[in-house]
Amino acid sequence: MTTRQSAALDWAADDGEEQDLPHPYLLFLGDTVEPAYAKTAFGLRDWSGERCVGEWSLPGASVTTGLEWMTPDVAVARGARTLVVGVANPGGVIPETWIAALADALRDGLDIVAGMHVHLADIPMLAATAQRYQRQLIDVRTPPSDIPVANGVKRSGRRLLTVGTDCALGKKYTALAITRGLAARGADVRFRATGQTGIMIAGEGIPIDAVISDFVSGAAEMLSPAAKPGHLDVIEGQGSLFHPSYAAVSLGLLHGSQPDLFVVCHDPTRTTVLGHPNFALPSIEEVIRQTVALGRLTNPAIRCAGVSLNTASLSEAEAEAEIARVAERLGIPVADPIRGGPAFERLLDACQP
Amino acid sequence: MTTRQSAALDWAADDGEEQDLPHPYLLFLGDTVEPAYAKTAFGLRDWSGERCVGEWSLPGASVTTGLEWMTPDVAVARGARTLVVGVANPGGVIPETWIAALADALRDGLDIVAGMHVHLADIPMLAATAQRYQRQLIDVRTPPSDIPVANGVKRSGRRLLTVGTDCALGKKYTALAITRGLAARGADVRFRATGQTGIMIAGEGIPIDAVISDFVSGAAEMLSPAAKPGHLDVIEGQGSLFHPSYAAVSLGLLHGSQPDLFVVCHDPTRTTVLGHPNFALPSIEEVIRQTVALGRLTNPAIRCAGVSLNTASLSEAEAEAEIARVAERLGIPVADPIRGGPAFERLLDACQP
Numbered sequence A, B: 001m002t003t004r005q006s007a008a009l010d011w012a013a014d015d016g017e018e019q020d021l022p023h024p025y026l027l028f029l030g031d032t033v034e035p036a037y038a039k040t041a042f043g044l045r046d047w048s049g050e051r052c053v054g055e056w057s058l059p060g061a062s063v064t065t066g067l068e069w070m071t072p073d074v075a076v077a078r079g080a081r082t083l084v085v086g087v088a089n090p091g092g093v094i095p096e097t098w099i100a101a102l103a104d105a106l107r108d109g110l111d112i113v114a115g116m117h118v119h120l121a122d123i124p125m126l127a128a129t130a131q132r133y134q135r136q137l138i139d140v141r142t143p144p145s146d147i148p149v150a151n152g153v154k155r156s157g158r159r160l161l162t163v164g165t166d167c168a169l170g171k172k173y174t175a176l177a178i179t180r181g182l183a184a185r186g187a188d189v190r191f192r193a194t195g196q197t198g199i200m201i202a203g204e205g206i207p208i209d210a211v212i213s214d215f216v217s218g219a220a221e222m223l224s225p226a227a228k229p230g231h232l233d234v235i236e237g238q239g240s241l242f243h244p245s246y247a248a249v250s251l252g253l254l255h256g257s258q259p260d261l262f263v264v265c266h267d268p269t270r271t272t273v274l275g276h277p278n279f280a281l282p283s284i285e286e287v288i289r290q291t292v293a294l295g296r297l298t299n300p301a302i303r304c305a306g307v308s309l310n311t312a313s314l315s316e317a318e319a320e321a322e323i324a325r326v327a328e329r330l331g332i333p334v335a336d337p338i339r340g341g342p343a344f345e346r347l348l349d350a351c352q353p
Helices: A007-012 A035-047 A072-077 A096-107 A124-132 A171-184 A196-202 A213-223 A247-257 A284-295 A316-330 A341-351 B007-012 B035-047 B072-077 B096-107 B124-132 B171-184 B196-202 B213-223 B247-257 B284-295 B316-330 B341-351
Strands: A025-028 A052-056 A082-085 A111-114 A137-139 A158-164 A189-192 A232-235 A261-266 A276-280 A303-309 B025-028 B052-056 B082-085 B111-114 B137-139 B158-164 B189-192 B232-235 B261-266 B276-280 B303-309
Touching (some): A035 A052, A096 A111, A171 A189, A171 A341, A213 A247, A284 A303, A284 B284, B025 B096, B035 B052, B082 B096, B158 B171, B171 B196, B261 B284, B284 B303, B303 B316
Parallel strands (some): A158 A261
């Protein structure tokens, strides 16, 4: 573990070999008015709060994480080392007002971390300012350059992968909740990030969907290397085997992760694939069957540990009823990790290494 | 079709929108002594002979395509426009003697096309020479920059994909043979290349394994766009759904290609995955089942048209017996397209659009 590793993230790291992102963070929200675009900022607040000293937004912003608002110079005085761009800009273009603000942060002494499609270093003003003030522009969507082709050889240690009936329904939160829950029980467990927000939360990881397709499984092998027999890597899933755009990413991650266990993440209110209304959502049973059928190529012992239901849009009573109904139908542990409770403890029992 | 399109390749092109590689070609064999490293040169000789004016090799080479040996200046006088690097260098490093030879070719008036891991433009001497003489260095392993995320929407026209029980057993040759055979029958058919050699043969295509994983299915959609109802695209397959390193590429290609038909390519003498002795080769039946199970996501009507057996290492009698045995077992057309004959005509019948 590096000396920069914050104490509260001990559960996410067990050695000092990997690079860690410089922190604590100041969360940048731009002038965002749509909370859905601030998923990264909310994820950092929820799962890496001890890395965050506050938030900074521009005039016009209405989205807030609830953390203390402060300018970069104040954040630096409080120990911040990095400004994290915590919002996605749907148009893909960074507005001039953001660029000026990001340049100010560099001048005030912060590095910048982002995971957008646009690369910070491709914006001339930011590249020049970073060079002048000797600051880093870190793009977490850039995979390492030394990813090998997968070899398919079984590695020591245990692995759990979160999979889903769709994109964007809780695979990252489920992996984080399972990691945190098992760590609280004293297990030797570590979260492995595969997406930009997960990487910012963990301080490391590989953006699997940005890897050249020939190397996707190799990237997944690299991400969760051989470990001690009692160790469990909890790997953040991506996409879905039933997604018409992203199934290749999901399969490469499955093969390279060679999981012993997987947890199926599902949103009971969703009936079609997000953004693809002509594609019916697969059932949880279909996802279990397909994940076992394909995953046994690299781990014949693969099995489903349970189901994570995203019940955010249900009432407490509706959520409890839905969890009970699915648990009875499938005969395996089912829980909403965000709601916790005895159901989640049973899911953790099934994931325990 | 561009005016540069050679007449004999008419079957591989039906419009003029795509870029075509400049040709005729002079095939470069370096100082290669191992025929297995010259797959690209042999593929061009066999499938695009009308694009090739000759071959050029360096002292020490023992590999030959059988085409007339000539130096670049002679080839230019015969109409050649491009030197094609027809050999792979296993170490990944281009020897100094090759670089000097390639620079000579640029000076003599040829562009250079290659599909190696090393990019020609990253070799300073070649980059400088190309700039000085206004020649192109074309790397067919570089995918287009404007590939969209797949949308999964069914396109008009028909598609056939070659799939395999493994890598490197005839998916490209099978697709080319089916295209040529159907074109000879007058069908409206076009070969769609997904690998470096296929791209050099067709003069266009997308190197699917070099595409960022998030866009693999989108690349496959781009490669075989909507077409007239009677048109058939024959798409060169890659990898295998049962390959521990490359299944993600195969699945992305399958989903984006949304094939109506697929042909399973198999080498009856192979028992384990090439280079992975601990992975048993799947049976043809397993490949059919898995391809249908996964392919129906984007084309519910997907079905197997037949089997292509690579019987290169069998005698004529052994090959005939094996083809008959597999055909009886599966009840579908089985042929070795390279041997041709009535069995191949039956396979073509099943592929006819």
